[in-house]
Amino acid sequence: MTRIVSVDVVDLRFPTSLSLDGSDAMNKDADYSAAYVVLRTDEPGLAGHGFTFTIGRGNDVCVLAAEHRAAPLVGRDVDALVGDLGGVYRELASDSQLRWLGPDKGVEHLAMAAVMNAVWDLAARVAGKPLWQLLVDMDPEALVDTLDLTYLSDVLTRDEAIAMLASSMPQRAERVADLQRTGYPCYTTSAGWLGYSDDKLRRLATEALEQGFRHVKLKVGANLEDDVRRCSIAREVIGWDANLMIDANQVWDVPQAIEWVQALAEFKPLWIEEPTSPDDVLGHAAIRKAVAPIGVATGEHGMNRVLFKQLFQAEAIDFCQLDAARLASINEIVPVYLMALKFGVPVCPHAGGVGLCELVQHLSVFDYVAVSGTTEHRVTEFVDHLHEHFADPCIVSDGAYVLPSQPGFSAEIHEASVAEYAFPDGSFWKGRQAADDVVDAAGSIR
Amino acid sequence: MTRIVSVDVVDLRFPTSLSLDGSDAMNKDADYSAAYVVLRTDEPGLAGHGFTFTIGRGNDVCVLAAEHRAAPLVGRDVDALVGDLGGVYRELASDSQLRWLGPDKGVEHLAMAAVMNAVWDLAARVAGKPLWQLLVDMDPEALVDTLDLTYLSDVLTRDEAIAMLASSMPQRAERVADLQRTGYPCYTTSAGWLGYSDDKLRRLATEALEQGFRHVKLKVGANLEDDVRRCSIAREVIGWDANLMIDANQVWDVPQAIEWVQALAEFKPLWIEEPTSPDDVLGHAAIRKAVAPIGVATGEHGMNRVLFKQLFQAEAIDFCQLDAARLASINEIVPVYLMALKFGVPVCPHAGGVGLCELVQHLSVFDYVAVSGTTEHRVTEFVDHLHEHFADPCIVSDGAYVLPSQPGFSAEIHEASVAEYAFPDGSFWKGRQAADDVVDAAGSIR
Structure with missing residues (x-):
């Protein structure tokens, strides 16, 4: 039996503001960032990867929220988890104390996205398929069982959802x-x-x-x-x-x-x-x-x-x-x-x-x-x-x-990138801090 | 000149779930909580108090967000701050990296509420008035200068806002x-x-x-x-x-x-x-x-x-x-x-x-x-x-x-309550942890 043995959530920040990549009328100095979730298992080489995307400051707030949200996953049997992708979503979403902080919006929802993206990545890897193919191969009813249709029934019922998906099967x-x-x-x-x-x-x-x-x-x-x-x-x-x-x-x-x-x-x-x-x-x-x-x-x-x-x-x-x-x-x-x-x-x-x-x-x-x-x-x-x-x-x-062909949700980030851009302790940010310290010591205005 | 010398944000949790106070169809076990912000000044007895309200888990996420949001206030001249309550709001709200995490919703917005509630409490204390009276005594134009009318002009313009407030003056x-x-x-x-x-x-x-x-x-x-x-x-x-x-x-x-x-x-x-x-x-x-x-x-x-x-x-x-x-x-x-x-x-x-x-x-x-x-x-x-x-x-x-009569926004919490209900290190929660540990040691199911 394969289990989830730990959840790592990393604060990754890339210094995109240096080149004005990503600059627009609202966001002038974005440092593209990810609250990066890794669900580690006791099977060598098997992990689930997911993230939410932010633009710098506050990424640590998302990291903390994702740590809370993912905590119940530690110790879980991987097959049971990926066999009930609706159940795990509903369980994590049903924490009424965390729900109060949204509901379903802002930092807590970004964290939920990061965690569930990692769960779906894990499911696709277990299936040995790219995520799109896992979804395409799912029976319509099984896929609908994973969906959150709460608050939607005035527009979309469960039966309609199944029928819409079933119609494309041929x-x-x-x-x-x-x-x-x-x-x-x-x-x-x-x-x-x-x-x-x-x-x-x-x-x-x-x-x-x-x-x-x-x-x-x-x-x-x-x-x-x-x-x-x-x-x-x-x-x-x-x-x-x-x-x-x-x-x-x-x-x-x-x-x-x-x-x-x-x-x-x-x-x-x-x-x-x-x-x-x-x-x-x-x-x-x-x-x-x-x-x-x-x-x-x-x-x-x-x-x-x-x-x-x-x-x-x-x-x-x-x-x-x-x-x-x-x-x-x-x-x-x-x-x-x-x-x-x-x-x-x-x-x-x-x-x-x-x-x-x-x-x-x-x-x-x-x-x-x-x-x-x-x-x-x-x-x-x-x-x-x-x-x-x-x-x-x-x-x-x-x-x-081009159609993705590797198993998973394509969300895995290289370990070398994590080592460099983890904030504030990755080598890039440490180096930058050291350079700033030199400037400070020389009495310059930062 | 009086300055803000520090910002304390405390994770306060009250164990209301023990008595089912606050139980409803969505929220079955709320522990009423506050991310409690205190703007401390170098004038003895003068501080600004504010909070946002949560129901337990995740209150620490709001605390972290409020710490970030309030950080620019440290070192500020109190008179300048309370003399430009629109300016300070716009400054704190304009952090585009934090804005990405909402905008204006969820944890980041709760944190903004906590911080600005403390700023308004401070303003009312400096004026020596309960907050309602500070507002009532403000010139309509001065009050409107503090307001966030962004995204509202299809329904409420600045001129309309001033006119509505002015009409009640007599x-x-x-x-x-x-x-x-x-x-x-x-x-x-x-x-x-x-x-x-x-x-x-x-x-x-x-x-x-x-x-x-x-x-x-x-x-x-x-x-x-x-x-x-x-x-x-x-x-x-x-x-x-x-x-x-x-x-x-x-x-x-x-x-x-x-x-x-x-x-x-x-x-x-x-x-x-x-x-x-x-x-x-x-x-x-x-x-x-x-x-x-x-x-x-x-x-x-x-x-x-x-x-x-x-x-x-x-x-x-x-x-x-x-x-x-x-x-x-x-x-x-x-x-x-x-x-x-x-x-x-x-x-x-x-x-x-x-x-x-x-x-x-x-x-x-x-x-x-x-x-x-x-x-x-x-x-x-x-x-x-x-x-x-x-x-x-x-x-x-x-x-x-009954009309509040003390200066401020009535948001100050007793220091003894902070000492008891700060989470997880207040005396109540430490005591509870100790009791749980005894139960664990006896081999009981928690």
Whole structure:
């Protein structure tokens, strides 16, 4: 019998703020970080890996929350655990004292995502399959047994969920074969960070087209004049057949969002992403009405399934950008996919950060094979950062994710990366502290 | 010049689960807890006290988050700090790395509430006034300068906020005099915890009436048969002139909530509280339509001002039960009061827990004097637990809160209580651990 012998949760921080990678109108100095959970077992070589993604300070708060949340897993029989992936979710989620701190939102929910991502990674490794395949191979009823449908029955019942998944069974093998040929289409955000110069934007957008991408996304929202200039440059480079998306990272109130987006309408963006507070369902609905035919996209800060349910009910979005490290793993992500299908909203998962691309490629493959059966209006984010830290990094070729083939959720991080970027005791951060101390000793202003 | 010399954040936990005080359909074993912030100054006797409220495990996560959030306050000049209560809020809230963990929700927002409650307590002490009076005496424009109106301008502009507050200026003195005579009406939840026997319910409801309360609230939602019996007992005791409220603590999906409340309609509850997920604006709107004339109440888990904005826009609630330790203190609470006034929704703050009654009495007085000018349809929660730990405990007489008169936000906790209930090193918890160790040594099952 294999048991979980310990849970390690590591505070990993990568110093991305040094290069302004990841800079946008809201987040000027992100240090991409992960609260990284490893479920260690007594079987040599077998562990479950998962994480939530943060942007620096406060990652330690998520680590502490994940330690609490995962504590009941120590000592568990691995086969029993991965044989009841709904039961373990419900058990961990049912701690009413921890629930009070959300419910289902903020730090505690990020921690739940990290822990359950590790549990699903472990399940896929035990099965010897990449996670997307574990999901695709699951009987519809067995998969639905793992899902958290709480608070959703006015929109999605258990029977409906089973029926939706069952209807794709005959096509699944063929769809897997499709994707093995084509990969899953993605777009790049790497060109458009707000901190990049016009020249860098021009160069990166040109490179993106050369690499086969058909979508380019720009960060906007700090200064309208700059946005007009940057959108002009982007359209010059990519022309009018490729897609331009814009992303405001929540900086606007509702009336301001409408005004600003209308001022950029001449550049025909496919979508405006995160125009306002991620919590504002009715605000997104108002913006969507006002800026059509420009689409409204949001979801990377979509806190839980109840928020997405309402975004669909209110017809507030054209694109659903759920996040694999903010929703509570497969248990909560699959219900959002099913609701999206019911309401006809394509899911284009949020990625980037550290490791999100590794996670979401599994979700998009699952969507195509077992849920929507199409890539129409669907494109998954890709940002070409930090993949070198992953044991099974995503591979993008000709503007598409290549199907992951290794067992697991692609969430494992190299031990050498952990040793270097663990905060504050990894070699990178210790070295930086030592350098700061030298500067301090010399009397300079930090 | 007086400075803040340190910030202490203490993990305080009271063992309320031992008596089933606080038991409801969702929360069966709450240990009422506070992440308690003390801003210490170099002026003898001057400190700022604040807290957020939790129910046990995870309180340490809030403590860590509050330590991070309050760190920039150390070394600050107290006069400058309390002279710019909007500036300090915006500074602390603008940490984009911490914002990622919400935004404005969950652990990070609870921590913000704790810290800003302490800042407002300090401000009131420096002014030598109870907090309600500090607010009432502030010039409308100065008060609005402290408010967080971000994401609200589609419903509440700065100019509107100023005008609403200015319109009450001529009546304020008279209204203070009113409340000094009558107090502010409250209701009791002490009778209705789910873990109490029928006899205890009967006795406590009888006592509540004798003490002058005109409202009694029962917890429901675990078992319909029990709920029918308990509502019958309550109506037998209080008759049909007094008000009965019921509270499901989020246990239902939307269709189930409608069905269950309709089954209790014969008892004519004034409101059904927390029928479903606190995030489900559209769900509350659907329930409200279906169960009218029974009112719908929610808000103790209302995560931020954007949620309340939508509850009002969607006409989803009849009573707004904001929480003084979940919203980010006065800076965010006052905007919710102003939006509630605009939409005609009475605010009946959530209280109970530990210390929430001490806080919300200030809010209700402010509401009457400076915002709504009425107590019609308004009643503030009161639970008779744990007041003995407070240096300036609330006083309830004849079913009404007596106006607080001491300087501050009534948030200071006795040092002896801190010494006893700090977790895990206070004398109570150490003693309990020692007792458990004895049991363990004797080989008993814990």
